[in-house]
Amino acid sequence: MSRALQFGCVAIGGRGVLIEGPPGSGKSSLALALIDRGAVLVGDDGVLLEVQEGSLIAAPHPQTSGKLEVRNLGLIDFAVSLPVPVALVLRLDGDAPRYVETAECSVVMGVDVPLVRLWPDSPVLALRAELALKTYGLAVA
Incomplete structure (x- = not known):
């Protein structure tokens, strides 16, 4: 059984990255920056x-598949990813710690997924997101 949840998600190298944060925190902007760097849209908001078999799988929502809200431009069409295993949750958080030694854990639908909090106003947020995936993300079988 699948559930629709309010996350953004992109696929990077066959691994899903869920993006969460309060409204206006920059979830769609981070997704756009990651797409510009080669990621593929799974879903926006x-x-x-x-x-599936103990792994969390993210898929496009049929009502918004391929649509990304680009602030000041509206809903823009993008290529959309096939379903992907979720490897990491990124939480955009103005109070994110400056340094972490290990990822936190987010339990999504009963599955433990590494969580990294990122300060949303970084000029290199997409690069930090990619490094977080490389450093803390789950491997894909």
């Missing part, structure tokens, strides 16, 4: 999540 709503993805279908399903547990």
Whole structure:
């Protein structure tokens, strides 16, 4: 059974990165910056999540598939990813710690997924997101 949840999500190298944060925190802007760096859109502000064999799988929501809200421009069409295993949750957080030694854990639909909090106003936020995935993200089988 799948559920639609309010996350943004992109696929990077076959691994899903869920992006969460309060409204206006820059979730869609981070997704756009990651897409510019080679990521593929899974969903903006709503993805279908399903547990398969103990892994969390993210898929585009049929009502918004391929649409990304680009501030000041509206809904823009993008290529959309096939379903991907979720490897990391990024939480945009103005109080994110300056330094971490390990990722936190986010439990999404009963599945433990590494979570990294990122300060949303960084001029290199997309690069930090990619490094977080490389450093703390789950491997894909």
